[in-house]
Amino acid sequence: MKTAGKLLGVVVLVLLCALVALRVSGLNPHDRIPGLWLTGTLATVPVTDWSFTDKIETGALQTNTWYLLPHSVTTWFTAYNGRLYLDTYNTAEQWPRNVARDPHVRLKIGNQLFDRTLVLVTDPAEREGVIQARAKKYKLPQPVPAGVSMTVYRVTPD
Numbered sequence: 001m002k003t004a005g006k007l008l009g010v011v012v013l014v015l016l017c018a019l020v021a022l023r024v025s026g027l028n029p030h031d032r033i034p035g036l037w038l039t040g041t042l043a044t045v046p047v048t049d050w051s052f053t054d055k056i057e058t059g060a061l062q063t064n065t066w067y068l069l070p071h072s073v074t075t076w077f078t079a080y081n082g083r084l085y086l087d088t089y090n091t092a093e094q095w096p097r098n099v100a101r102d103p104h105v106r107l108k109i110g111n112q113l114f115d116r117t118l119v120l121v122t123d124p125a126e127r128e129g130v131i132q133a134r135a136k137k138y139k140l141p142q143p144v145p146a147g148v149s150m151t152v153y154r155v156t157p158d
Contacts, residue, residue, distance in 0.1 A: 050084035060108035063098035084155040118153040
């Protein structure tokens with residue numbers, strides 16, 4: 001029994017050390033592989049026009065999970081009328097569920113980090129404008145595949 005207790009203690013200690021190391025170094029997502037903490041320089045200047053992101057293909061989104069570890073993914077983002085938007089048509093992804101529970105997120109664009117809040121877009125005209133801007137930015141043959149429902153989020157100051 002003492003040996004099992006010592007072994008469990010060692011395993012817990014190793015896991016804690018690994019989490020501390022990951023917290024310090026971060027674990028950014030890569031392509032379709034999710035990560036944990038995003039690393040970069042925290043932006044402190046307010047952004048009034050997000051059109052600078054038109055030249056940037058992808059960024060990263062960090063959400064808060066119910067089990068207290070961050071979840072980060074590589075994502076596309078679209079600037080429309082000076083605002084920034086994220087979208088998904090894959091509701092099986094983890095991040096939309098995390099955002100539904102806690103809308104506070106961290107974005108990584110280039111090497112800059114932005115602490116923001118995501119708000120679900122419910123206005124049909126705004127949603128359609130974002131979808132059209134997204135199709136133009138990414139040179140998509142059609143804005144949304146047939147039979148697919150897209151969820152659009154607006155990025156707002158935290």
